[in-house]
Amino acid sequence: MIWVETLLNGLMLGGLYALFGLGLSLIFGVMKIANIAHGELAIGGAFLAFTVVGVVPVPLVILLPVIAVLMFGLGYALQSAMINRVLGDDPIPPLLLTFGLSILLQNLLVELYGANSRSLDPGSFGVAGIDLGGLSVGLLPLMTLLITITLFVALQWMLSRTSFGRTIRATSDDPEIVAMMGVDRRHIFALVMGLSALLAAVAGMLLATRTSITPFSGAERLLIAFEVIVIGGLGSIWASLLGGLVLGVVHAIGFRLDPASGLLYGHILLLIILLVRPEGLAGKRRTR
Amino acid sequence: MSRFLIPLLVLILCAMPFMLGRGMLFLGTEILVIIAMAQAWNLLAGYGGLLSLGHHGFIGIGGYALFIVTRDTGLHPYLAIPFAGFVSAGLALFLAPILFRLRDVYFAVGLWVSAEILRIVVMRVDFTGNVNGMPLTAARNLNREWMGTNAYWLALALAVGVTFVVWLMMRSSFGLRLQALRDDEVAARSIGVAPKQVRLIVFMVSAGFAGMAGAVHFLSSLFITPVAAFDMTWMVTLVFVTIIGGIGRLHGPILGAVLYFALREFLGFSSSWYLFALGAAGVLIILFFPRGLAGLLDTIIAKFTKKGTAS
Amino acid sequence: MLEVSALDAFYGDFHALFDVSFALNPGETLAVVGANGAGKSSLLGAICGLVTTRGEVRLNGKNLTNLSTPARAKAGIALSPEGRRMFTSLSVRENLLMGARVGRKGPWDLSSVGALFPILEEFADRPAGLLSGGQQQMVAIGRALMANPVVLLLDEVSLGLAPVIAEEVHAALAKLRGTSEMMTLIVEQDVRRALGGSDHYLCLLEGRDVMNGLSNAVDFDALSRAYFGESAA
Numbered sequence: 133m134i135w136v137e138t139l140l141n142g143l144m145l146g147g148l149y150a151l152f153g154l155g156l157s158l159i160f161g162v163m164k165i166a167n168i169a170h171g172e173l174a175i176g177g178a179f180l181a182f183t184v185v186g187v188v189p190v191p192l193v194i195l196l197p198v199i200a201v202l203m204f205g206l207g208y209a210l211q212s213a214m215i216n217r218v219l220g221d222d223p224i225p226p227l228l229l230t231f232g233l234s235i236l237l238q239n240l241l242v243e244l245y246g247a248n249s250r251s252l253d254p255g256s257f258g259v260a261g262i263d264l265g266g267l268s269v270g271l272l273p274l275m276t277l278l279i280t281i282t283l284f285v286a287l288q289w290m291l292s293r294t295s296f297g298r299t300i301r302a303t304s305d306d307p308e309i310v311a312m313m314g315v316d317r318r319h320i321f322a323l324v325m326g327l328s329a330l331l332a333a334v335a336g337m338l339l340a341t342r343t344s345i346t347p348f349s350g351a352e353r354l355l356i357a358f359e360v361i362v363i364g365g366l367g368s369i370w371a372s373l374l375g376g377l378v379l380g381v382v383h384a385i386g387f388r389l390d391p392a393s394g395l396l397y398g399h400i401l402l403l404i405i406l407l408v409r410p411e412g413l414a415g416k417r418r419t420r
Numbered sequence: 421m422s423r424f425l426i427p428l429l430v431l432i433l434c435a436m437p438f439m440l441g442r443g444m445l446f447l448g449t450e451i452l453v454i455i456a457m458a459q460a461w462n463l464l465a466g467y468g469g470l471l472s473l474g475h476h477g478f479i480g481i482g483g484y485a486l487f488i489v490t491r492d493t494g495l496h497p498y499l500a501i502p503f504a505g506f507v508s509a510g511l512a513l514f515l516a517p518i519l520f521r522l523r524d525v526y527f528a529v530g531l532w533v534s535a536e537i538l539r540i541v542v543m544r545v546d547f548t549g550n551v552n553g554m555p556l557t558a559a560r561n562l563n564r565e566w567m568g569t570n571a572y573w574l575a576l577a578l579a580v581g582v583t584f585v586v587w588l589m590m591r592s593s594f595g596l597r598l599q600a601l602r603d604d605e606v607a608a609r610s611i612g613v614a615p616k617q618v619r620l621i622v623f624m625v626s627a628g629f630a631g632m633a634g635a636v637h638f639l640s641s642l643f644i645t646p647v648a649a650f651d652m653t654w655m656v657t658l659v660f661v662t663i664i665g666g667i668g669r670l671h672g673p674i675l676g677a678v679l680y681f682a683l684r685e686f687l688g689f690s691s692s693w694y695l696f697a698l699g700a701a702g703v704l705i706i707l708f709f710p711r712g713l714a715g716l717l718d719t720i721i722a723k724f725t726k727k728g729t730a731s
Numbered sequence: 732m733l734e735v736s737a738l739d740a741f742y743g744d745f746h747a748l749f750d751v752s753f754a755l756n757p758g759e760t761l762a763v764v765g766a767n768g769a770g771k772s773s774l775l776g777a778i779c780g781l782v783t784t785r786g787e788v789r790l791n792g793k794n795l796t797n798l799s800t801p802a803r804a805k806a807g808i809a810l811s812p813e814g815r816r817m818f819t820s821l822s823v824r825e826n827l828l829m830g831a832r833v834g835r836k837g838p839w840d841l842s843s844v845g846a847l848f849p850i851l852e853e854f855a856d857r858p859a860g861l862l863s864g865g866q867q868q869m870v871a872i873g874r875a876l877m878a879n880p881v882v883l884l885l886d887e888v889s890l891g892l893a894p895v896i897a898e899e900v901h902a903a904l905a906k907l908r909g910t911s912e913m914m915t916l917i918v919e920q921d922v923r924r925a926l927g928g929s930d931h932y933l934c935l936l937e938g939r940d941v942m943n944g945l946s947n948a949v950d951f952d953a954l955s956r957a958y959f960g961e962s963a964a
Binding site for chain 1: 471521526529532702
């Protein structure tokens with residue numbers, strides 16, 4: 133029974149991981165770059181939430197979308213003011229630029245909030261649980277999983293059914309030719325970065341409801357997000373979901389067997405996947 | 421002119437211990453260690469086009485290799501420095517088959533994850549002193565009076581040596597092949613450059629130098645802990661020192677390191693404001709002066725000599 | 732009316748097109764011929780704003796020279812690019828809908844493009860990346876038509892296609908001629924076919940206009956010499 137519970141916990145944790153990976157996978161798919169500051173955007177969203185709650189104590193249901201929209205704006209601004217300027221054939225400048233942003237944001241958070249750990253108070257259901265045939269499942273992780281799945285379905289719907297989603301996929305296929313369709317790819321890139329920041333921030337806030345975070349938690353989140361997209365593979369958002377769930381289960385089992393392991397087993401899984409299946413469990417063949 | 425200037429400069433740097441106080445000497449050692457590390461990183465990223473975000477792994481392993489080998493075999497710490505380089509290069513050799521399937525961001529973050537694995541393992545294993553770290557037991561064989569001075573000279577030798585080796589490599593046909601590979605892999609292959617072999621060599625050399633620099637650093641501090649050895653701050657410093665100075669240029673890391681430490685000493689910021697400023701400076705340089713201080717210097721020299729860019 | 736005057740094009744340091752000028756009236760077709768690397772695609776790219784240019788491009792009196800590529804597309808320039816450049820992960824229908832994204836009104840929509848190329852209607856839900864070369868060419872042309880363009884630019888229409896498929900594509904293009912005010916530039920390897928389907932021709936050699944005139948009054952010997960760069964003696 134304890135293993136069923138471990139598995140279940142792993143899956144719920146994995147849902148959150150998948151959400152961290154989703155935003156990174158999205159920008160990688162469209163722009164072929166990664167955002168090293170992805171973790172800081174996630175953690176930054178949570179810290180922004182701390183500030184808002186400190187001023188006006190609003191419930192989580194309102195807080196979550198408000199911060200998400202703000203972070204969308206920040207992502208859009210970062211892309212259009214900075215990252216778009218260094219996009220080109222050479223992948224190194226955007227990588228270094230986002231690395232710089234990550235260091236800048238991390239230390240800004242340290243200065244503004246201190247290095248102490250904090251968490252978001254999820255309210256009464258933070259401790260509530262339901263009993264599923266002898267298994268006790270926390271209401272909060274269940275909520276997290278529900279939000280995650282909702283976001284995945286919504287994103288999939290947007291990408292496959294809407295004109296905006298079609299334009300995103302077309303831009304990913306051939307960013308030069310979309311210009312002949314009247315599309316300014318820089319605008320699309322900025323919207324996608326906004327979306328990625330939004331997803332990261334929601335994941336960051338959900339994380340902060342279940343565990344305490346510090347300004348230094350961003351780097352860890354980046355590595356998790358990265359591992360999710362390598363394990364799952366690129367090419368579809370379901371690959372991110374699979375990658376997240378697998379990583380979550382591996383962490384849960386690792387934690388059960390060896391409580392001091394931290395992220396170790398996830399890291400090792402990453403190297404194994406790179407060695408035996410570099411395109412990921414569900415990924416399409418990578419072009420590079 | 422530089423034929424006389426450079427040896428003179430090195431000679432002056434050699435004589436520094438007789439002119440500077442203990443504190444300044446320690447700072448000098450720190451600067452020289454960072455120059456050596458940044459040269460190693462620049463070799464891989466700037467000349468080789470292989471961006472690493474995991475060089476702190478090589479630095480940490482180099483430091484630990486020195487502490488462990490001197491503890492267990494009685495090898496003299498100064499002689500253990502090259503050994504530390506070999507251990508780090510060996511680690512690179514081991515990681516290459518996994519990481520060389522990757523490009524760009526995958527390679528960079530894959531290396532970062534490898535460094536994380538090392539940190540976690542070293543923290544948990546008693547052989548390496550686990551989370552408590554370990555003192556340099558062999559320090560009792562060293563002359564206390566000269567320890568600081570010797571560390572400075574070792575760092576100087578390493579910084580000059582690494583710079584010289586990178587210079588030699590880039591003048592050789594190997595350097596041409598490496599840069600051809602960075603600029604256009606398809607074209608480089610078509611003229612017979614073997615990508616794997618060239619990249620493996622440069623990866624191992626870069627890792628080896630980083631390991632030696634890590635060994636010198638922890639030799640001078642006499643104590644090593646996993647947190648200090650595998651600190652991401654190493655990586656941040658190397659990257660931004662190189663970017664600020666000028667990535668892919670031989671004098672880039674040197675200019676960057678000097679400016680970096682000058683600012684740190686003068687501004688006296690708290691460490692997080694300092695890192696914030698470093699990140700911001702890096703972002704601004706990438707956006708507006710992608711060739712860094714070295715590029716700026718070229719422009720100025722070109723203006724005065726009206727003869728195009730130097731070197 | 733499309734007026735191109737003293738147009739130069741550059742790829743970085745490489746000067747690909749020198750001082751090309753021509754004018755095209757509504758409803759007319761211009762065939763651009765020339766050997767490989769003569770600058771044909773550069774000319775189309777310069778009209779779209781995909782490459783760096785010097786000189787002037789005017790469409791119905793409006794100066795397009797300083798407009799971005801998306802703005803030119805909205806002004807009515809559409810391109811069926813060399814190599815077809817499918818959005819491979821999009822279905823055929825989605826590729827066509829991308830063409831309509833510029834939002835210009837006119838006769839072309841999914842059903843009229845489907846009538847021109849019936850196979851596209853049949854394969855509407857297939858990923859465009861899985862189609863044959865000929866079918867992809869039809870998607871590329873259909874996608875450009877979906878923009879309801881004032882100027883249609885067709886690059887390398889039959890490159891790499893089986894003769895019978897090329898025939899089919901050209902038959903469809905022949906239906907377009909003279910039916911509307913749309914102006915067409917066609918780049919085609921097969922010179923006779925290009926001339927047969929156009930009103931004017933322009934022959935490029937090493938980026939320069941070496942010969943031009945009316946397609947139905949061409950001297951093939953002179954054109955052949957111009958094409959290969961032999962002096963007209």
